[in-house]
Amino acid sequence: xxxxxxxxxxxxxxxxxxxxxxxxxxxxxxxxxxxxxxxxxxxxxxxxxxxxxxxxxxxxxxxxxxxxxxxxxxxxxxxxxxxxxxxxxxxxxxxxxxxxxxxxxxxxxxxxxxxxxxxxxxxxxxxxxxxxxxxxxxxxxxxxxxxxxxx
Amino acid sequence: xxxxxxxxxxxxxxxxxxxxxxxxxxxxxxxxxxxxxxxxxxxxxxxxxxxxxxxxxxxxxxxxxxxxxxxxxxxxxxxxxxxxxxxxxxxxxxxxxxxxxxxxxxxxxxxxxxxxxxxxxxxxxxxxxxxxxxxxxxxxxxxxxxxxxxxxxxxxxxxxxxxxxxxxxxxxxxxxxxxxxxxxxxxxxxxxxxxxxxxxxxxxxxxxxxxxxxxxxxxxxxxxxxxxxxxxxxxxxxxxxxxxxxxxxxxxxxxxxxxxxxxxxxxxxxxxxxxxxxxxxxxxxxxxxxxxxxxxxxxxxxxxxxxxxxxxxxxxxxxxxxxxxxxxxxxxxxxxxxxxxxxxxxxxxxxxxxxxxxxxxxxxxxxxxxxxxxxxxxxxxxxxxxxxxxxxxxxxxxxxxxxxxxxxxxxxxxxxxxxxxxxxxxxxxxxxxxxxxxxxxxxxxxxxxxxxxxxxxxxxxxxxxxxxxxxxxxxxxxxxxxxxxxxxxxxxxxxxxxxxxxxxx
Numbered sequence: 009x010x011x012x013x014x015x016x017x018x019x020x021x022x023x024x025x026x027x028x029x030x031x032x033x034x035x036x037x038x039x040x041x042x043x044x045x046x047x048x049x050x051x052x053x054x055x056x057x058x059x060x061x062x063x064x065x066x067x068x069x070x071x072x073x074x075x076x077x078x079x080x081x082x083x084x085x086x087x088x089x090x091x092x093x094x095x096x097x098x099x100x101x102x103x104x105x106x107x108x109x110x111x112x113x114x115x116x117x118x119x120x121x122x123x124x125x126x127x128x129x130x131x132x133x134x135x136x137x138x139x140x141x142x143x144x145x146x147x148x149x150x151x152x153x154x155x156x157x158x159x
Numbered sequence: 160x161x162x163x164x165x166x167x168x169x170x171x172x173x174x175x176x177x178x179x180x181x182x183x184x185x186x187x188x189x190x191x192x193x194x195x196x197x198x199x200x201x202x203x204x205x206x207x208x209x210x211x212x213x214x215x216x217x218x219x220x221x222x223x224x225x226x227x228x229x230x231x232x233x234x235x236x237x238x239x240x241x242x243x244x245x246x247x248x249x250x251x252x253x254x255x256x257x258x259x260x261x262x263x264x265x266x267x268x269x270x271x272x273x274x275x276x277x278x279x280x281x282x283x284x285x286x287x288x289x290x291x292x293x294x295x296x297x298x299x300x301x302x303x304x305x306x307x308x309x310x311x312x313x314x315x316x317x318x319x320x321x322x323x324x325x326x327x328x329x330x331x332x333x334x335x336x337x338x339x340x341x342x343x344x345x346x347x348x349x350x351x352x353x354x355x356x357x358x359x360x361x362x363x364x365x366x367x368x369x370x371x372x373x374x375x376x377x378x379x380x381x382x383x384x385x386x387x388x389x390x391x392x393x394x395x396x397x398x399x400x401x402x403x404x405x406x407x408x409x410x411x412x413x414x415x416x417x418x419x420x421x422x423x424x425x426x427x428x429x430x431x432x433x434x435x436x437x438x439x440x441x442x443x444x445x446x447x448x449x450x451x452x453x454x455x456x457x458x459x460x461x462x463x464x465x466x467x468x469x470x471x472x473x474x475x476x477x478x479x480x481x482x483x484x485x486x487x488x489x490x491x492x493x494x495x496x497x498x499x500x501x502x503x504x505x506x507x508x509x510x511x512x513x514x515x516x517x518x519x520x521x522x523x524x525x526x527x528x529x530x531x532x533x534x535x536x537x538x539x540x541x542x543x544x545x546x547x548x549x550x551x552x553x554x555x556x557x558x559x560x561x562x563x564x565x566x567x568x569x570x571x572x573x574x575x576x577x578x579x580x581x582x583x584x585x586x587x588x589x590x591x592x593x594x595x596x597x598x599x600x601x602x603x604x605x606x607x608x609x610x611x612x613x614x615x616x617x618x619x620x621x622x623x624x625x626x627x628x629x630x631x632x633x634x635x636x637x638x639x640x641x642x643x644x645x646x647x648x649x650x651x652x653x654x655x656x657x658x659x660x661x662x663x664x
Contacts, residue, residue: 013593021335028342028357035356046349046356049611050342057338064331081388089387090581093560097577100568109561116557120387131554139565149210149569 014068018061025057088119105151109136162512163293166520170528175226175521178208179529182227183536186234190254191242191547192555197235198491198598199378201228203559205371205499206566221503222518226525228499229479232492233285233526236435236475237533240277240468241544244270253435253471256443260456260463267459271541272406276413276461277468278537284421284469285530288476291425292483292523296512299484303509308616309627313637315610318487320641321430323599330649332595340603341610343368350608351615363575370498371570373604375563376580377597378491381587383559386552388588413465416446424470428477430489438474439467476526482507483519486609491598494605501605 028050035047096112113132118125143149169175189200208227212220239254244261257277264273306314323333346357347367358364420442427438446466447456456463481487486508488494500507500518511519537544567580591597621627628634 013589017590017593017595021339024339024342028345031357035354046352046354049614050345050356053338053342053345057335057342060331060335060338064329064335067329067331083388086384086387089557089560090384090585093564093581094578096564097574097581100564100574100577105565109565113557113561116560117553120553120556121551135558135561143210143565143569147210147213149213150572151565151569 011068014064018064018068022058022061025054025061028054085119089116092116101152104154106136106140106154162516162520163524165516166524169222169517169521170226170525175223175525176528178223178227179230179525180532182230183234183529183533186231187238187537187544188547189231190235190238191544192550195382197232198495199382200235201231201492201495202374203379203562203566204228204231206570209502210569217503218515218517221500221505222521224503225500225518225522228496229522229526230529232496233472233475233529234533236472237278237281237537238544241274241541242548244273244277245545246548253439256439256467257464260459263459264464272409273464274541275538276409276465278534280413280417280420280465280469281472282530282534283417284424284473285476287421288425288428288473289523289526292476292480295480296484299480300509300512303485308613309631309634310637312610312613312617313628313634314485315487315606317637317641318489319602319606320644322489322602324645329594333599336595336597337599337603340600341607344604344607350612363573369571369576370604371502372567372576372580373583374495374498374601375567376583377587377601379559379563380580380584381591383556384584384588385592386556409461413461416462416466417469419445420466420469421473424473425477428474429480435471435474438470442466442470483511484509488602488605491601494602498605
């Protein structure tokens with residue numbers, strides 16, 4: 009168990025609990041057809057979350073911090089893929105499904121392991137065109153199509 | 160009985176047969192692939208099935224999708240054994256015990272018979288648990304029909320208590336996750352009064368957080384992110400499979416363990432919170448205790464494969480009982496199945512058998528067929544499935560991200576949900592990496608609206624008197640059971656005894 013993370017997480021959950029409690033006070037109290045208004049349930053839950061967070065905070069004080077050997081994490085790979093996923097999402101609607109998916113997959117494959125670029129391109133093209141063809145043409149689903157300047 | 164026959168009629172329709180086949184096929188693949196468990200597999204396939212069935216009528220679409228998703232569930236239970244036996248790396252946690260004896264058998268060149276016994280045991284257990292499901296479904300749902308809002312509220316509290324009490328290492332963390340899930344479920348329009356809660360005028364939030372987005376993000380993306388961050392090297396070679404047909408002695412030796420494993424697994428499966436993992440552990444320990452040669456266990460005895468494999472499949476059948484009859488999912492995977500049913504406006508619970516008999520009985524009948532398919536599929540194809548293990552993660556991981564994004568976009572048609580998906584993916588990784596169990600969160604999210612509605616209905620009937628939950632006898636008993644469920648492991652921990660916990664549910 010990682011003490012620092014547990015503490016940060018606990019404080020975050022404490023804040024979330026308090027936030028829900030305060031915000032639920034702003035919801036109108038009475039509701040037609042029900043004695044118990046829409047504010048009661050979230051308020052109670054917020055309270056329970058606060059109590060549990062305090063309990064965990066005390067628990068983190070007690071156990072000895074066990075800092076095992078730290079595994080080297082592949083942050084660079086993760087961030088490359090995560091950030092390209094965000095760009096994928098932003099660009100999905102403006103420039104369409106096929107192009108963004110293709111680019112995301114090529115970047116993803118190459119980030120995981122460099123090399124065999126043609127294989128990556130072929131698999132990415134098959135997936136993006138395949139999904140688009142199956143879903144939009146055959147099943148009549150909705151996906152952002154090609155950008156205007158290509159249509 | 161006529162209902163069951165009607166169910167078979169539904170399940171034997173050509174497209175439903177196809178869906179069942181696809182489900183068990185994908186499920187086996189999901190179970191074989193290390194890193195994707197049954198939970199993320201089912202979550203990932205919800206949007207895919209939703210788009211496949213989009214041309215059907217609502218009730219039909221629900222039946223077909225749930226047939227496919229349930230197929231993935233029990234298919235994955237089966238597939239997990241393949242990697243345990245061949246690689247000594249269990250594809251999912253319920254096959255951990257199988258690896259103890261299965262891998263030893265593979266080392267001795269008996270991998271083929273181990274796999275075959277696992278398949279036969281899974282099949283027998285699947286059939287046993289289904290027969291029990293058929294027998295118990297009607298009476299149980301009749302009992303549940305007599306429940307009022309107060310009883311329902313207490314029953315769901317019991318369900319939450321059971322899952323939270325057994326999940327992960329820290330009960331405090333499990334409860335925090337449960338409550339967090341319940342809190343997330345309050346976002347959106349309140350279903351009783353129509354008041355907007357915690358939406359801050361963001362129009363996407365009025366419908367509440369979509370269950371699908373949260374589940375796919377937490378489980379599928381969370382696991383992918385973990386796999387990217389912690390690159391694991393797998394240098395163990397795959398054992399040769401060899402002869403597939405088990406010998407007569409092996410069959411004879413494993414008949415008893417399969418029968419006991421099936422019954423035990425089924426009983427454990429019905430209990431909420433105790434899932435397939437616990438069932439396989441218990442049955443392995445039971446076999447070891449009653450065996451004449453306990454020293455053989457761990458050195459490649461066939462009973463050590465047969466018992467846990469039958470138990471975990473029987474447990475996944477047993478877990479369907481509280482889901483279908485009471486509407487209470489007992490584990491993470493069944494919570495996801497329930498979320499999928501609710502997406503189609505099919506509410507699991509006692510009314511399911513009256514309102515949507517085709518869905519309920521069609522599903523049960525399709526599980527019979529699916530189990531037969533699994534057996535036929537896996538005996539000859541086991542060598543091909545073993546090949547799937549070699550799928551390089553460099554292609555698999557980005558593809559899973561792409562499938563998740565496609566799935567969420569196809570159902571929600573907004574990029575807002577994709578951002579939410581990515582956010583929950585990171586959250587899922589962070590929480591799971593630090594011992595915060597995710598299953599209770601999803602369970603809270605699914606049960607939240609129902610708990611709240613039943614609580615408010617019960618309180619309205621009693622004019623706001625909270626004692627109504629204690630005054631009704633059934634509700635009182637359920638609440639006491641919930642308290643005991645939390646208190647007993649807690650007391651055992653205080654006494655210094657170690658409590659077996661269910662890590663992946």
